[in-house]
Amino acid sequence: MKTLTKLLNNNMKSYEIRVRPTVLPIFFEKWASMLFLPLRVWLGWEWLTSGYHKLFNPAWMVSGEALKGFWAKAVVVDDGKGAITYDWYRSFIQYLFDIQAYTWFAKLVACGEIMVGIALIIGAFVGVAAFFGALMNWNFMMAGSASTNPMLFLVSIFLILGWRVAGYIGADYFLLAWLRQRLHPIYR
Secondary structure (H helix, E strand, O other), rough: EEEEEEEOOOOOOOOEEEEEOOOOHOOOOOOHHHHHHHHHHHHHHHHHHHHHHHHHHHHHHHHOHHHHHHHHHHHEEEEEEHHHHHHHHHHHHHHHHHOOHHHHHHHHHHHHHHHHHHHHHHOOOHHHHHHHHHHHHHHHOOOOOOHHHHHHHHHHHHHHHOOHHHHOOOOHHHHHHHHHHHHHHOOO
């Protein structure tokens, strides 16, 4: 049986939690990293190419006009129906639009897409990178842009669940071992 050790900071006792090997072994076994690798690289490539195109586009990196246009279309309500279904999210986008946040937010989107893409491709902090990718996909979907976002969101959630082994064939092999040694004195 697999075991997980939990260290309680208040009295420094360690407890063992047993996990059955039949309970989703794909998220715990190192062999599963071969299944995550093509998904991780594909998702990373999607983010990297999307951000790369924005990086050299003045409408994204100088003026933010591209994001301004996207937000302007998203907040419009015609015949009682708009691209954004939820009023609270429409109000949030309208607020960002009104304070002209698109001038700096467009740069944040472009650079964020590139960073998520690079992290996923090299396998560095896969769970964190997939989380921020999923967060961007969720926001795009909430603003009424379906496109490929639902599929990218689904793959991101899968990588988040498999964060322990998704980057095993990649930089996480070294990064997570290094962090484990620094953060958990019991593993030394």
